[in-house]
Amino acid sequence: MLTNTFRGRDFIAIADFTREEIDTILDTAFQLKLERARGVQHHLLADKTVFLIFYNRSLRTRNSFECGIMHLGGHANYLDSNSVYTPAAAGAEKAYVTERLEDVSKTLSRFGEAIAIRIYGEAAGWNYGQGNDYVRAFAAAADIPVINMEDDKYHPCQGLADVMTIKEKLGNLEGRKIVMSWAYSPSRKKPVSVPQSMMAACSFYGAQLVFARPEGFELDPEQIAFYRANADRYGGSFEETDDMRAAFEGADVVYPKSWASLRHVAPAVPVADWDEQDKLFDAHKDWICDEAIMKLTNPHSLYMHCLPCDRGFEVTDSVIDGPHSVVFDQAENRLHGQKAVMALTM
Numbered sequence: 297m298l299t300n301t302f303r304g305r306d307f308i309a310i311a312d313f314t315r316e317e318i319d320t321i322l323d324t325a326f327q328l329k330l331e332r333a334r335g336v337q338h339h340l341l342a343d344k345t346v347f348l349i350f351y352n353r354s355l356r357t358r359n360s361f362e363c364g365i366m367h368l369g370g371h372a373n374y375l376d377s378n379s380v381y382t383p384a385a386a387g388a389e390k391a392y393v394t395e396r397l398e399d400v401s402k403t404l405s406r407f408g409e410a411i412a413i414r415i416y417g418e419a420a421g422w423n424y425g426q427g428n429d430y431v432r433a434f435a436a437a438a439d440i441p442v443i444n445m446e447d448d449k450y451h452p453c454q455g456l457a458d459v460m461t462i463k464e465k466l467g468n469l470e471g472r473k474i475v476m477s478w479a480y481s482p483s484r485k486k487p488v489s490v491p492q493s494m495m496a497a498c499s500f501y502g503a504q505l506v507f508a509r510p511e512g513f514e515l516d517p518e519q520i521a522f523y524r525a526n527a528d529r530y531g532g533s534f535e536e537t538d539d540m541r542a543a544f545e546g547a548d549v550v551y552p553k554s555w556a557s558l559r560h561v562a563p564a565v566p567v568a569d570w571d572e573q574d575k576l577f578d579a580h581k582d583w584i585c586d587e588a589i590m591k592l593t594n595p596h597s598l599y600m601h602c603l604p605c606d607r608g609f610e611v612t613d614s615v616i617d618g619p620h621s622v623v624f625d626q627a628e629n630r631l632h633g634q635k636a637v638m639a640l641t642m
C-alpha cells in the first residue's frame with residue numbers, strides 16, 4: 297500500500313527525503329509528463345495559491361512554477377522581494393522597508409496553500425548557508441509547505457529534473473559514470489546549489505559519481521560526506537579529482553558548470569574576497585567543455601547544464617547545440633518534477 301508521507305511537507309533539500317520518496321516524486325513526475333502530452337487535465341490545486349518569492353532573477357524556475365501551477369488548476373502569485381516589504385531575518389530589518397520573515401510567512405499561510413522561495417548570493421549576504429537558513433526559517437513559521445526554488449546550498453527542484461532526465465535518456469543510473477565538473481566563467485558569483493543537489497539526487501541511484509574541480513572549488517564537506525555514504529549504501533561510488541580530462545574519460549553523463557569558491561566567501565573569510573577569487577578563476581580558463589573533451593566521453597554520453605550557461609566559456613556552442621546536449625529536456629523536466637512535488641505535498 298502506498299502511504300502518502302508527503303502531505304504538508306516542505307521541499308527544501310533532496311537529503312530530507314528517502315530513496316523511496318524520491319522514487320515516488322519521480323514516478324509522479326513521469327506520470328504528469330505523460331498525462332500532459334495526452335491532454336489530461338488536472339484540478340489538484342483548484343482554489344489553491346502558491347506564493348513565489350524571488351530575491352534573485354530567474355527564467356526557468358519562475359516560468360516552470362507558474363505554468364505548472366496553472367496546469368494543476370491553481371494560482372501562482374509572484375512576489376518580487378523588492379516590491380513587497382522585503383522579508384528579513386531578525387537583526388537585518390529596516391523600518392517600513394523590510395518585514396520580519398516569520399511575520400511574512402505566517403501572514404501568507406493565512407491566504408494560500410504553499411510558499412516557494414529563491415534566495416542566494418547578495419540577498420543572503422554571501423554568507424554560505426544563510427540563504428538556506430532563511431528558507432528553513434520561513435518553513436518553521438509557516439503552516440503550509442515551503443518549497444526551495446534555490447538557496448545558497450540547495451536547488452532540489454533542479455536536482456530532481458537532472459535525475460529525471462538521466463533516467464529518461466539512459467533508463468537507469470546504476471553503474472553509469474556521471475561527472476559533475478566545475479567550468480570557467482566570467483560570471484563568478486554562482487552558488488554551489490546546483491552541483492550539490494544534482495550529486496545528492498544521483499547518489500541514491502548506484503551511479504559512479506565523479507566530482508571534478510580545480511583546487512579551490514571544493515564543495516561543502518558535509519555534502520561530500522553525504523554523497524559518499526549514499527553511494528556506498530546504494531551500490532555506487534564517489535570520487536573527487538582535479539583532472540577534468542580524466543573525469544570525462546568514458547563518462548556517460550557530463551555536467552560542467554561554474555560556481556563560486558567557498559574559500560572566498562563567508563564564513564571561510566569575514567567578507568567575500570572577490571579579487572582573490574578572480575585570481576583563482578583566471579588560472580583555470582582551460583576548464584571548458586568543448587568538442588575535444590567530449591570526444592573522451594562515451595559515444596552516446598549526455599551533456600547537461602541547468603541553464604543559463606555562459607556560452608564560449610563554460611561550453612562551446614558546438615557542444616551545447618550538438619548531439620550530446622539534453623539541456624532543454626532538463627529545463628522541461630523542471631516543470632514536471634515541480635508539479636509532482638506540489639501535487640504530493642499540497
Ligand code: CP
Nearest residue numbers: 354355356357602603
Ligand atoms: N536552472 C535555473 O534555476 O534557471 P533559472 O535561474 O532561470 O530559474
